[in-house]
Amino acid sequence: MSTNASIVWLRDDLRVSDNPALTAAVERGGPVVVVYLLEEQSPDARPLGGASRWWLHGSLTALAADLAALGGTLTLRRGAPEAVIPALVSETGADAVFWNRRYGAMREVDAALKSRLTDEGVVVASFAGSLLFEPWRITSGSGDPYKVFTPFWRACLASGDPRPPLPAPTAIDGLAVGGDELDDWTLLPTRPDWAEGLRATWTPGSTGAHERLEHFIEHGLPLYHRRDEPGVEATSRLSPHLRFGELSPHEVWARVHQSIAAEAAANRAKFLSEIGWREFSYAILFARPDLGRQNFRREFDAFPWGQPDAGQLEAWRHGQTGIPIVDAGMRELWATGYMHNRVRMIVASFLTKNLLVDWRTGEEWFWDTLVDADEASNAASWQWVAGSGADAAPYFRIFNPVLQAEKFDPRGVYVNRWVPEAGTPGYPEPIVDLKASRAEALAAYEAVKAAKA
Structure with a gap:
């Protein structure tokens, strides 16, 4: 169809600004084909959860505009990239393919495709578009992750400032080729339509991402020292926008550093360290692509997780445990498809410690219901709480949800918003005794200690 055309294969980088792959294609000259694949057919591709599918529909709509x-x-x-991308190269006559890197198991697909296309004479280049620091560059003195x-974060900061974000192209010589209609992917829920709260809470797309970033800079960052209080709007809520790449961490880093008020310096450093935890999660995933399926600390393979009680599990999923927070x-x-981070730790600890349910069960539920569920942070965070992950909280650190609520929601602002019936006769009794279940969890941990000995 064309000569000197470039294909830009977008994945979790649904933006036009600070998109190195798109910038490279535009600067190369010639027509540019921008393609997004729904990759659910690849063996290593994890199908998106319901909330992520809803978000993806909105994000792709915004990106197209x-x-x-x-x-x-x-x-x-739609299809496996090892089939779809070469077919698109043949169809368009493109002689270059560009993408931004990914870091989980699917990178093996990318490497094989890059090798194949290169052997066929196609220029293939990948770029650092999703992380501030490439995982293989941040290693210990022995060269290990x-x-x-x-x-880890100290080494990141010592490695030099991240590059400045790239401006969006001023024009794209777009090459239109046939493809699917977005509505035919049926990403949106219909029967029932459970997304009303998501629509009321979020605006997927780069415009919504940058608006939320500006709102955080003005209103959230000055209060970031209160980030652990779920009743206070002090967190950025940028995680779904970062997950789908509607803005890049480089854009966040640069914009936050423009906030130079002296009183915000400590808050700024703390917030950027939370961006660092995202980097750390991806570094762990890079080293252990099976992070969502296997214990990082393999001694936890010996942990005697109980069989989930169906009634208790449903009570946990739908907020009927009798524990208000x-x-x-x-x-x-x-x-809303979202949960405050402090509360995520509380509910995860309750599931894994008080109910003795395998962390993978909780990870799967979050994967389906969170708009910001990604393969690195979701799994790493669950393993952190469970005690099985890298730099994890010790297993015997068991969050007492009552004490956590007293400490971080002392006036009940958050609880009253979501559980207005708490403390009334209509509210259920706790499904488990916190003290007794804590003792059971600590007894179960003896199996892990024995396996490690």
Whole structure:
């Protein structure tokens, strides 16, 4: 169809600004084909959960409009990339393919495809578009990946400032090719339509991402020292936008550093260290692509997880445990596709420690219901709480949800918002005794200690 055409294969980088792969294609000259694949057919591809599918529909809609404003077109295809991308090369006559790197098991697919296309004479280049620091560049003195966050982040900061974000192209010589219609992917829920709360809470797409970033800089960052209080709007809520790459961590880093008020310096450093935890999670995933399926600390393979009680599990999923802070978090999740980070730790500890349910069960539920569920942070965070992960909380650190609520939601602002019936006769009794279940969890941990000995 064309000569000197370039294909830009987008994945979790659904933006036109600070997109190295797109910039490289535009600067190369010639027509540009921008394609997004729904990759659920690859063996290592994990199908998106329901909330992520809802978000993806909105994000792709916004991206298509952003590309169109520059003269580009978004092509949608479905299938395994090792089949679809070479077919698209043949169809368009493209002689170059560009993408931004990913870091889990699917990178093996990318490497094989890069080798194949290169052998066929196609120029293939990958770029650092999703992380501030490439995982293989941040290693310990022995050359091994870090397993503890603090020295990892110290090494990141010592490696030099991240590059400045790239501007969006001023124009794209778009090459339109046939593809799927987005509605045919049926990403949106219909019967029932459970996404009303998501629509009321979020605006997927780069415009919504940058608006939320600016809102955080103005209103959240000054309060970031209160980030552990779920009743205070002090967190950024940028995680779903970062997960889908509607803005890059480089854009966040640069914008936050423009906030130079002296009183915000400590808050700024703490917030950027939370971006660092995202980097750390991806570094762990890079070293252990099976992070969502296998214990990072293999001695936890000996942990005697109990068979989930169906009634208790459903009570946890839908916020009916009789523990107000746990129920508030799970209801926030169900309604908005999001949960405050402190509360995520509380509900995860309750599931894994008080109910003795395998962390993978919770990870799967979050994968389906969170709009920000990604393969690195979701799994790493669950393993952190369970005690089985890198730099994890010790297993015997068991969050007492009552004490956590007293400490971080002392006036009940968050609980009252989501569980207004708490403390009334209509509210259920706790499904488990916190003291007794804590003792059972500590007894179960003896199996892990014995396996490690």
